[in-house]
Amino acid sequence: MFVTLQLATLTFFLAIVPGLLIALARRLGPRWLALPLGAMVNLVRCVPTLLTVVFIYLALPFAGITLSAFASVLLGTTFMQVVFFSEAFRGALASVGKGQFDAAYACGLRTTTVLRRVILPQAALVAAPAFASSLVLLVQNTSIASAVAVNDMIGTALNIQTNYGDPAPLVAAGIGYLVLIVPLVRLTRRWERRMAMAL
Amino acid sequence: MTSHFFNLAVFWRVRLLLLQGAVGTAKLAFVALAIALSIGIVVFAAQLGPWRPLRWAAEWFIDLMRAFPVLVFLVLTYYLFLPLLQVRIDPFAAAAVAFGLKHGAYFAEIYRSAWLAVERGQIQAAASLGLRSWRIAQLVVIPQAALVILPPLFNQIAFLVRDMPFAFVIGYFELLTSARAAEVLVRNSTPLVAAILIYILALLLLQWLGGRIEEFSRRRLEA
Amino acid sequence: MLRPVLSLANICKSFGGQPILRGISFDVPSGQVLAVIGPSGGGKSTLLRCINLLEAPDEGIVKLDGETLTRDSAARLAELRSRIGMVFQLFNLFPHLTARQNVSLALKYALKLKGDEADARAEQTLARVGLAHKIDAYPRHLSGGQQQRVAIARALVMRPRLMLFDEPTSALDAEMVAEVLQVMRDVVAEGMTMVVVSHEMRFVRSAADRILFIAEGEVVEDRPAREFLDDPVEERSRRFVAAIE
Numbered sequence: 279m280f281v282t283l284q285l286a287t288l289t290f291f292l293a294i295v296p297g298l299l300i301a302l303a304r305r306l307g308p309r310w311l312a313l314p315l316g317a318m319v320n321l322v323r324c325v326p327t328l329l330t331v332v333f334i335y336l337a338l339p340f341a342g343i344t345l346s347a348f349a350s351v352l353l354g355t356t357f358m359q360v361v362f363f364s365e366a367f368r369g370a371l372a373s374v375g376k377g378q379f380d381a382a383y384a385c386g387l388r389t390t391t392v393l394r395r396v397i398l399p400q401a402a403l404v405a406a407p408a409f410a411s412s413l414v415l416l417v418q419n420t421s422i423a424s425a426v427a428v429n430d431m432i433g434t435a436l437n438i439q440t441n442y443g444d445p446a447p448l449v450a451a452g453i454g455y456l457v458l459i460v461p462l463v464r465l466t467r468r469w470e471r472r473m474a475m476a477l
Numbered sequence: 478m479t480s481h482f483f484n485l486a487v488f489w490r491v492r493l494l495l496l497q498g499a500v501g502t503a504k505l506a507f508v509a510l511a512i513a514l515s516i517g518i519v520v521f522a523a524q525l526g527p528w529r530p531l532r533w534a535a536e537w538f539i540d541l542m543r544a545f546p547v548l549v550f551l552v553l554t555y556y557l558f559l560p561l562l563q564v565r566i567d568p569f570a571a572a573a574v575a576f577g578l579k580h581g582a583y584f585a586e587i588y589r590s591a592w593l594a595v596e597r598g599q600i601q602a603a604a605s606l607g608l609r610s611w612r613i614a615q616l617v618v619i620p621q622a623a624l625v626i627l628p629p630l631f632n633q634i635a636f637l638v639r640d641m642p643f644a645f646v647i648g649y650f651e652l653l654t655s656a657r658a659a660e661v662l663v664r665n666s667t668p669l670v671a672a673i674l675i676y677i678l679a680l681l682l683l684q685w686l687g688g689r690i691e692e693f694s695r696r697r698l699e700a
Numbered sequence: 701m702l703r704p705v706l707s708l709a710n711i712c713k714s715f716g717g718q719p720i721l722r723g724i725s726f727d728v729p730s731g732q733v734l735a736v737i738g739p740s741g742g743g744k745s746t747l748l749r750c751i752n753l754l755e756a757p758d759e760g761i762v763k764l765d766g767e768t769l770t771r772d773s774a775a776r777l778a779e780l781r782s783r784i785g786m787v788f789q790l791f792n793l794f795p796h797l798t799a800r801q802n803v804s805l806a807l808k809y810a811l812k813l814k815g816d817e818a819d820a821r822a823e824q825t826l827a828r829v830g831l832a833h834k835i836d837a838y839p840r841h842l843s844g845g846q847q848q849r850v851a852i853a854r855a856l857v858m859r860p861r862l863m864l865f866d867e868p869t870s871a872l873d874a875e876m877v878a879e880v881l882q883v884m885r886d887v888v889a890e891g892m893t894m895v896v897v898s899h900e901m902r903f904v905r906s907a908a909d910r911i912l913f914i915a916e917g918e919v920v921e922d923r924p925a926r927e928f929l930d931d932p933v934e935e936r937s938r939r940f941v942a943a944i945e
Contacts, residue, residue, distance in 0.1 A: 320684075321677065321681075323635075323680075324635075324639075324676065324677045324680035324681055324684070325639075325673060325676060325677055325680075326638075326639040326640070326641070326642045326676055327639070328548075328642040328643055328645070328653070329642055329653060329669075329672065329673050329676060330673075332642075332653065332657075332669065333669055333670075333673060336660075336666075336669070337482070337666040337669050337670070340482075340666050341482070375792075377788060377790050377792040378792060378794065380749075380754050380786075380788065380792060381786075381788060381792035381793070381794070381851075381854075382794075383754060383778075383781065384752055384754065384781060384784070384785075384786040384788075384855075385781070385782065385805065385806035385810060385854070385855075385858070386778045386779065386780075386781040386782025386783070386784075386806055386810040386811075386858070387778065387805075387806060387809055387810050388774060388775070388778050388809075388810075389774065391809045391810075395805060395809065396794050396805075399796045400794075400795065400796055403796075414543065414544070417546070418545075418546035418547065418549075419546070420546075421546035421547075421548040421549050422548060451549065452545070452549060452553050452557075455544070455545060455546055455549050456541070456544055456545070459544040459545070459546075460540060460541075460544045462544075463540050463543045463544045464540065466543075467540070
């Protein structure tokens with residue numbers, strides 16, 4: 279459980295800023311930056327997370343980059359999560375009309391202020407449901423750690439199951455994940471309902 | 478470096494193995510998709526139905542399925558649920574059922590949002606013109622819902638395909654499994670790279686296909 | 701000869717190969733109300749947006765009080781923009797802020813006023829446009845006319861040298877057009893330098909000092925208001941005026 283939480287929180291904090299930056303760059307940045315970023319994001323969305331992690335853990339050592347199992351999972355999930363976050367933010371940014379940018383700049387505000395006081399507060403409201411689902415995915419992805427023999431919840435449980443044939447830890451692990459994730463799912467639902475009503 | 482990651486000779490040697498894996502993945506994907514689409518309809522129907530306990534059960538099912546990590550659910554199904562139900566323990570079946578159930582929940586949500594997307598006013602207008610309800614469904618609701626449903630549908634199918642490598646964990650012979658086996662055989666990382674590229678290709682193709690179908694339907698609708 | 705508040709020289713702008721503005725030049729002296737009229741698609745909105753560089757002209761120079769507006773320095777541009785007020789057709793109020801917050805935002809972050817002072821000035825300006833009772837209302841609770849008045853207050857509170865109006869009443873129902881036009885007339889009466897793009901010919905007739913008739917990206921006529929309206933020179937202008945009035 280502890281490892282799972284570690285992975286989840288680390289991935290979250292590592293991925294959120296790049297995710298936001300990529301979304302901003304794609305919306306506001308020059309074309310030579312926005313287009314390649316867009317293509318990259320699209321490509322990464324086509325790669326199964328498990329494959330990324332396995333690749334980092336097992337194949338990269340041959341290129342001279344050896345990472346521990348934990349680090350591999352962290353890198354893999356963070357990488358994918360950056361992409362998911364950036365998509366959530368991008369959708370939210372796009373929902374803020376151009377007129378808002380116009381009015382804010384016309385008042386003589388600088389870009390940092392425009393983003394901080396006008397655009398992001400509005401985008402945050404819209405981003406909430408997509409963000410919450412990203413969070414759900416994030417915690418779920420931590421379970422991938424078990425595939426590379428890291429002792430997260432499901433990994434440990436699997437271990438015990440295969441070695442001792444005792445399925446009880448599996449159930450415990452299942453419940454553990456539910457406890458973590460169901461609240462997030464409920465939250466997502468509630469936010470989605472609110473968004474639908476506000477529109 | 479290239480010889481280790483992008484070695485064409487190695488790729489050629491293991492091509493049959495990888496092909497077997499790819500076929501395995503495709504089989505699983507199609508079956509799981511069929512199950513998921515069907516379960517989606519069942520759950521969706523339950524959500525629309527007049528019985529409150531059924532609606533409630535459907536909502537809980539969806540939340541549960543959305544909450545479980547794929548890997549965890551897969552493992553639980555294989556090691557726990559199927560044995561409990563005394564069903565034959567076969568990785569293919571376990572994977573198909575697990576993926577089918579999980580994605581089925583997502584499909585149910587997609588069906589629901591497409592259903593809600595059609596404006597109520599249109600249905601009222603059609604009814605006041607004297608059309609019977611099944612006609613209304615046929616001529617008004619389904620064409621529009623079908624269009625709205627396409628992007629999230631294809632998105633979800635992409636997610637399903639992305640989940641396929643997890644079957645590796647319970648020992649089903651799909652692309653990742655075959656790639657790993659090949660790697661051990663040739664002591665080279667090319668098979669894994671190849672597997673990744675194949676998945677990317679498949680998913681890009683799916684994206685493209687989704688786009689074309691959407692275009693096509695849009696044209697039909699506007700005609 | 702006093703320096704003009706606004707000076708445009710040879711402004712050209714194309715979108716995707718299509719020329720929208722073809723070499724527009726004019727000066728606006730202090731206190732003048734310039735109305736820009738013409739058929740739709742003629743480039744009027746684009747011209748207005750080029751003045752405060754919301755659109756960057758492909759060629760040409762824009763000067764405010766003799767200082768050139770460029771995108772080279774973000775700080776410089778922001779400073780110059782804070783001296784220009786703009787009112788949009790679709791209001792563009794910030795929906796997550798109250799009326800008072802909408803009006804005081806730029807005071808706090810562009811003019812760096814202290815919170816209390818900014819709020820006080822915002823309240824004063826809102827009172828001037830007749831919305832003292834709606835200070836803490838959110839835009840979604842205000843009518844179109846009220847929203848546009850808040851938008852005007854938001855621009856006015858900065859005590860700008862120049863105000864730009866981009867079809868301020870085009871998105872309003874008939875009953876609300878009058879209240880907004882009244883506020884605009886008050887602004888005119890205070891001697892503000894204004895450039896107004898509008899289809900409201902009664903307002904133009906009564907409030908504008910000078911008219912720029914723009915069609916197909918060019919200045920067709922540039923005359924004092926009375927003269928133009930009573931006796932347009934060009935054929936195009938005659939047809940336009942006849943159709944509108």
